[in-house]
Amino acid sequence: MARVALTGWGRTAATLARVERPASPEAVAELVRGCAGPVIARGLGRSYGDCAQTAGGTVIDTTSIHGISGWERGDGVVTCGAGVSLRDLVNQAVPRGWFVPVSPGTSMVTIAGAIAADVHGKNHHRAGSFGAHVRSIDIVDGIGQRRRLLPGTEHFRATVAGMGLTGVIVSAEVALIPVPGAHMRVATRRTADFDETVAALAEADRATYSVAWLDCVATGAGFGRGVVTSGEHAAGTLRGAVLADERIAAPAWVPPGLLNRRTIALFNTAWHRRAPHRRDDEAQSIREFFYPLDAVAGWNRVYGRDGFVQYQFVVPDPALSTLRGILETFTAAGIASFLTVLKRFGAGNDAHLSFPMPGWTLALDIPAGTEGLASHLRWADEQVAGAGGRVYLAKDSRMAPDIVAAMYPQLAQFRESCAQLDPRGVFASDQSRRLRLLRG
Amino acid sequence: MMNALREPQRIAVLGGTSDIALATVRELAAPATHVCLVGRSEGSLESAAASLAGTGVTVSTHRGDARDLASHERMLDDVFASEVDIVIVAAGVLVGGDSAEAIDTAVQSLEVNGTGATSWLLRSHARMQAQGHGVLVVLSSFAVARPRPSNWVYGAGKSMLDFAARGLMSRAHDPVEVVLVRPGFVHTKMTAGRAVAPFAVRPQAVARATARAVRAGGNRVVWVPPIVQHVARLLAVLPMSLVRRLDR
Numbered sequence A: 001m002a003r004v005a006l007t008g009w010g011r012t013a014a015t016l017a018r019v020e021r022p023a024s025p026e027a028v029a030e031l032v033r034g035c036a037g038p039v040i041a042r043g044l045g046r047s048y049g050d051c052a053q054t055a056g057g058t059v060i061d062t063t064s065i066h067g068i069s070g071w072e073r074g075d076g077v078v079t080c081g082a083g084v085s086l087r088d089l090v091n092q093a094v095p096r097g098w099f100v101p102v103s104p105g106t107s108m109v110t111i112a113g114a115i116a117a118d119v120h121g122k123n124h125h126r127a128g129s130f131g132a133h134v135r136s137i138d139i140v141d142g143i144g145q146r147r148r149l150l151p152g153t154e155h156f157r158a159t160v161a162g163m164g165l166t167g168v169i170v171s172a173e174v175a176l177i178p179v180p181g182a183h184m185r186v187a188t189r190r191t192a193d194f195d196e197t198v199a200a201l202a203e204a205d206r207a208t209y210s211v212a213w214l215d216c217v218a219t220g221a222g223f224g225r226g227v228v229t230s231g232e233h234a235a236g237t238l239r240g241a242v243l244a245d246e247r248i249a250a251p252a253w254v255p256p257g258l259l260n261r262r263t264i265a266l267f268n269t270a271w272h273r274r275a276p277h278r279r280d281d282e283a284q285s286i287r288e289f290f291y292p293l294d295a296v297a298g299w300n301r302v303y304g305r306d307g308f309v310q311y312q313f314v315v316p317d318p319a320l321s322t323l324r325g326i327l328e329t330f331t332a333a334g335i336a337s338f339l340t341v342l343k344r345f346g347a348g349n350d351a352h353l354s355f356p357m358p359g360w361t362l363a364l365d366i367p368a369g370t371e372g373l374a375s376h377l378r379w380a381d382e383q384v385a386g387a388g389g390r391v392y393l394a395k396d397s398r399m400a401p402d403i404v405a406a407m408y409p410q411l412a413q414f415r416e417s418c419a420q421l422d423p424r425g426v427f428a429s430d431q432s433r434r435l436r437l438l439r440g
Numbered sequence B: 001m002m003n004a005l006r007e008p009q010r011i012a013v014l015g016g017t018s019d020i021a022l023a024t025v026r027e028l029a030a031p032a033t034h035v036c037l038v039g040r041s042e043g044s045l046e047s048a049a050a051s052l053a054g055t056g057v058t059v060s061t062h063r064g065d066a067r068d069l070a071s072h073e074r075m076l077d078d079v080f081a082s083e084v085d086i087v088i089v090a091a092g093v094l095v096g097g098d099s100a101e102a103i104d105t106a107v108q109s110l111e112v113n114g115t116g117a118t119s120w121l122l123r124s125h126a127r128m129q130a131q132g133h134g135v136l137v138v139l140s141s142f143a144v145a146r147p148r149p150s151n152w153v154y155g156a157g158k159s160m161l162d163f164a165a166r167g168l169m170s171r172a173h174d175p176v177e178v179v180l181v182r183p184g185f186v187h188t189k190m191t192a193g194r195a196v197a198p199f200a201v202r203p204q205a206v207a208r209a210t211a212r213a214v215r216a217g218g219n220r221v222v223w224v225p226p227i228v229q230h231v232a233r234l235l236a237v238l239p240m241s242l243v244r245r246l247d248r
């Protein structure tokens, strides 16, 4: 069996592995029983780093495990195969008056990937993360046995945000939310500086969905300026296709260094200028509001050969100044981020490795070839950990083991569950090997 | 595992007192990198370890003799106790020019530069293949370009290593990357007191070029300084009489 080179969405640190694409839970179980070496599940590969690949081992791609059932019950609780994408789910749900309870910034993620990373969306302050809406998870454990995990159990807490390390998720029951229509009512506020952005975002807590885009290159009086958007589901028609395929594709080849400090600065400035100062009640489609990046296929290629790093961290409410300090330092050092997103989180949950906690989260997209990036990010890790915050594992591609242990105090419980579910220790990803997630 | 910014977590230096290898470690290492230094003499390993102080790395020293083939697997068990991202094969002794008169010295040098280093290379390669990833940095030499009266014995040993490294590079679908380094004259403790050849460089120059190649990824042959590649090409086609004259 040929080996395939795999990376995450950031297109860094490729490693080779055997890739299997089983179409049923039984086939998954058989595969796991037959594997001795490292095994890890993979969805649509939308995590940024090395969590869905394992060098020299077997990658179980679960995107062929389809199927959504349970519509007839009418209560919005559906059972989804691991490989069902949020796009498929949204397309089937909206015409019936339902919507996914939590949406990350792309619809091209699988249900299993959404659970394994415990993804969050623009409604985190109200709805929590994806795991809060999962009623049960079926996994194939490390000895190839199928198990059903229920909320409130240790194994459920380990599997939600478990980064694929407790077993292969084969299906899950998810509770959808009712929506009155297929459109959104959106409010936009252009802000002039950091304080204004933060204030506007805090005010937008009243909305169901809210997020801010930041101009990460503006300095001086304009530092931290941005665009805050908030939205509500609007009443209206439920008919019509909701999410279609990408309309344009990024070019297959881009000149090296296309995204550099200068072009990033130009883009950021133009984007800020383009936004209206204040606009209310704008009608937007679900795609426009939730998944704007999905319009361009393969946009990650624009970063060129070196790829890019997404750095997303959260700090508790009182440590907003730490977040500000990191942004200031990066801006001053020329660590330019193409797309910078600020968001306020609500309460976290009890999944062992879940990322969100009440506070502020910032996500930066930075070309991997950026001079001085490694040491600046290392410094930022320490600031974040020191403030009681953490870095998101689904985005991580470069942290070191010690700092992760400090950020995720429940790592010991997580390891215990993994040892119970996978006594042979077959599950491991490049990320778990790099960060020693499974042993100290 | 090497991370997205190509920072290694564990580097092993086989021939751990080599100036070039230590300079390369300094270029490649991140603050949390662990470095395994393997060599014959405890004392020199300790001072090599001390020379890495201040870089933030942690260091362990391991006894290992390139000529003691029977010890290689045991030593690698220690080194590969956890995954190794980069192995630098740096074992080498410099023997005087035309050492045909001192046959024992010549053969001993072949045991180190040739058989011993190649054994380390192949065994490290097998372990990296098993772990599914890794980079082998192989310190070869400009001396492999053409036998010359002054250093063909040294060149003979390095040629074996060099050829084996290129053999590994020739394999398809191999997860292990090979960076083959062929420096010209380098000012090191090994060459101290010898006549300095043209285009001489410091170990840091070799280290920088090597680190660049490792970060770029894939199989690569690195000549340092780059011009010696052209000198090697020229040397290969010159009549031996001229080579002999130039070698003095």
Ligand SMILES: Cc1cc2nc3c(=O)[nH]c(=O)nc-3n(C[C@H](O)[C@H](O)[C@H](O)COP(=O)(O)OP(=O)(O)OC[C@H]3O[C@@H](n4cnc5c(N)ncnc54)[C@H](O)[C@@H]3O)c2cc1C
Residues within 6 Å of the ligand: A009, A040, A041, A042, A043, A044, A045, A046, A047, A048, A051, A052, A062, A082, A103, A104, A105, A106, A108, A109, A110, A111, A112, A113, A114, A116, A117, A118, A119, A120, A121, A162, A163, A164, A165, A167, A168, A169, A170, A293, A394, A395, A429
């Ligand atoms: C443009 C973009 C925007 C994004 N926005 C957000 C956002 O707003 N909020 C957010 O939280 N995330 C966001 N993400 C990250 C993304 O939601 C997560 O990384 C998600 O996990 C990706 O799902 P996937 O199906 O692609 O999984 P993969 O990336 O393939 O895998 C991710 C993890 O899930 C595990 N996994 C996959 N399938 C299984 C399975 N069957 N069983 C067990 N484990 C499995 C893998 O082992 C791996 O650890 C964004 C990503 C992109 C590219």
